[in-house]
Amino acid sequence: MEAPATETPERPPAGLSASPKPSTRPTAFQESAPQTAPPPLSPDLAVDRYHRSTGRTADRMFRVATGFCAAMIAALILVVILFMVKGSIPAFKDHGLGAILSSAWDPTNQKYGALTFLFGTAYTSLIGMVIALPLAVLTAVALVEILPSGPAKAISLAVELLAAIPSVLLGLWGIFELVPLVRRFEISVYRSPLGLRKLPIFSGSPLGVGFLAAGLLLAIMALPFILSVSREVLLQVPNAQREAAYALGATRWQAIRRFILPYSWKGIFGAALLGLARVLGETMAVTMVIGNTPQIKASLFASGYTLASVIANEFTEAPSELAISALISLGLILLLLSVTLNAAARIMLIYLNRSSGAPQGAK
Amino acid sequence: MTQSHGLRKFHGRIMEGVCLVAAIAAVIPLFAFLWHLVAMGASSFSLALFTKLPLPPGEVGGGLKNAILGSLLVVGTATVVGIPIGIGAAVFMTEFAKPAVTSALRFACDVLSGVPSIVMGLLAYQIVVRPMHHFSAFSGSIALAFIMMPVVVITSQEMLRLVPHSLREAGHALGIPAWRIAASISLRAAAPGILTGAILSISRIAGETAPMLFTSFGNPFLSLDPKAPIATLPHTIFTYAISPYDDWHRLAWGGALILVLGILGATLLSRFILWWHQRSLNS
Numbered sequence: 001m002e003a004p005a006t007e008t009p010e011r012p013p014a015g016l017s018a019s020p021k022p023s024t025r026p027t028a029f030q031e032s033a034p035q036t037a038p039p040p041l042s043p044d045l046a047v048d049r050y051h052r053s054t055g056r057t058a059d060r061m062f063r064v065a066t067g068f069c070a071a072m073i074a075a076l077i078l079v080v081i082l083f084m085v086k087g088s089i090p091a092f093k094d095h096g097l098g099a100i101l102s103s104a105w106d107p108t109n110q111k112y113g114a115l116t117f118l119f120g121t122a123y124t125s126l127i128g129m130v131i132a133l134p135l136a137v138l139t140a141v142a143l144v145e146i147l148p149s150g151p152a153k154a155i156s157l158a159v160e161l162l163a164a165i166p167s168v169l170l171g172l173w174g175i176f177e178l179v180p181l182v183r184r185f186e187i188s189v190y191r192s193p194l195g196l197r198k199l200p201i202f203s204g205s206p207l208g209v210g211f212l213a214a215g216l217l218l219a220i221m222a223l224p225f226i227l228s229v230s231r232e233v234l235l236q237v238p239n240a241q242r243e244a245a246y247a248l249g250a251t252r253w254q255a256i257r258r259f260i261l262p263y264s265w266k267g268i269f270g271a272a273l274l275g276l277a278r279v280l281g282e283t284m285a286v287t288m289v290i291g292n293t294p295q296i297k298a299s300l301f302a303s304g305y306t307l308a309s310v311i312a313n314e315f316t317e318a319p320s321e322l323a324i325s326a327l328i329s330l331g332l333i334l335l336l337l338s339v340t341l342n343a344a345a346r347i348m349l350i351y352l353n354r355s356s357g358a359p360q361g362a363k
Numbered sequence: 364m365t366q367s368h369g370l371r372k373f374h375g376r377i378m379e380g381v382c383l384v385a386a387i388a389a390v391i392p393l394f395a396f397l398w399h400l401v402a403m404g405a406s407s408f409s410l411a412l413f414t415k416l417p418l419p420p421g422e423v424g425g426g427l428k429n430a431i432l433g434s435l436l437v438v439g440t441a442t443v444v445g446i447p448i449g450i451g452a453a454v455f456m457t458e459f460a461k462p463a464v465t466s467a468l469r470f471a472c473d474v475l476s477g478v479p480s481i482v483m484g485l486l487a488y489q490i491v492v493r494p495m496h497h498f499s500a501f502s503g504s505i506a507l508a509f510i511m512m513p514v515v516v517i518t519s520q521e522m523l524r525l526v527p528h529s530l531r532e533a534g535h536a537l538g539i540p541a542w543r544i545a546a547s548i549s550l551r552a553a554a555p556g557i558l559t560g561a562i563l564s565i566s567r568i569a570g571e572t573a574p575m576l577f578t579s580f581g582n583p584f585l586s587l588d589p590k591a592p593i594a595t596l597p598h599t600i601f602t603y604a605i606s607p608y609d610d611w612h613r614l615a616w617g618g619a620l621i622l623v624l625g626i627l628g629a630t631l632l633s634r635f636i637l638w639w640h641q642r643s644l645n646s
Binding site: 058061062063067068069070072073074076077079080082084086087097135136138139141143145147155159160161164166167168169170175176220227251253254256257277278280281282284285288307311312327334338339341342346353 | 374396
């Protein structure tokens, strides 16, 4: 692919019809003849002459230009980590890493505990994943194994469109439609004769906004992503695996349950990690429905705050440079979480593709 | 598998039913959203939405002209910066780089595309807003370009990889220099796919809000100055959605409808380009 790097002597300028290398002809078959450059192609082709004169420098410029673009991509990942670390240093110098484990957040009084936000991010992500993961896997099974291609394509398209809807618009929908729905559900739990509201996860007043609403929106956002990766994973299961199941007299569900899913668990786990990474940094929709109250409560109905939403809400209103640095350090936590999860998931999926997923636990 | 055949079949039917219910549940949010969007957005969809500036709360009417133009400017600038770099990097990865370099870059792009958009906003804040000492449309474009570049690289590289090697070899056999092979053979063959990826990445950044909060910042007036704060459509929708005014909610829904029409339109357009291209290949 690469143009020869060695400098070759300029070719005779005129369009000689005779070959310019009669003197080297006797040694033409010796690969390492000392003075031979790469043998010229057909010397009488105008196209060759044209490219010989312009090709080399243009080639080099093109390679440098595209290489520069690629270097920028590589630099971007370093720059983002570097600047997030650099921006967080004042905060770390001031209150150290221990502040992560403090729950007091009060920038006007120089208190920068990150624990409530870590909890909020973890809790909403957990709710989102608990809802989205089973739904996505079952849907992927339906798309790949059960539905005929027409409806499967229609559902894939719909889910793809769902993925294209920006977070802020889902948040808008969340404020005006989902939150009232959640509030109605919460009121019915509150009033239920079974005393459900005595359970810790259902305690508190039915506000509508809070962890549950945020988790539901996150589930909606994670679903298309997990679904598309799981679908790929299921499509990679070799047909022999299915045929073997049917040859043993399995029903379709048994083939899915005992032959196809066991083959795919690792890939689906990778899909879940990718979905989780996406959900952790989700900002707008969560900010709009979580209630933005820094507190740690186990109740689904309580309002909370996440890492991303506190950055979104407080960054432009930060009272001091130190507060900005503290918010950037929260961003650094988000960055490190997402990079770690993404890298882990990608490495897993690459490894799976390479070994094409040896069946694990298929009995 | 010791159960009777009938029982196994029955069990299977139920579980398949569960899968189908899940598949239907997966598309419900889309239709619930679109239904509500059309119901709320259609009533506020008017010419004034495009031609008028927002009014202070209490005044009924007004439009989103500043936000629409602002979004076009910010996203347009980001596209001009992000897409050539993304495609250039993808060309380098498929045409020139060693396999190890290609897979390392690909890995970097995969990880970068998963970085939360708000973090990219914080990055743009630190490298553009801080040195300039004020929020600007340009810093918003930079944040969006950071978000879009890895996406463009991934889609373009996938498409370039699909170009059969024999085409490139034919080019080499004709003595065409490598850059012409990349530009006139590989890129040209992959163009529809690359275009699709570019459209999708534009529609992805067009709806980004989180990074705009502290880069382009928002502006209630009409401004097209790249050095000044600027309103963008998604950010304005956010501001209006969390405001207590009914008329601003109305504007938010109108803006949401514009944004969704743009994004879904772009998504469908990109699908159509691919379909059309595939059809012309087959015939």
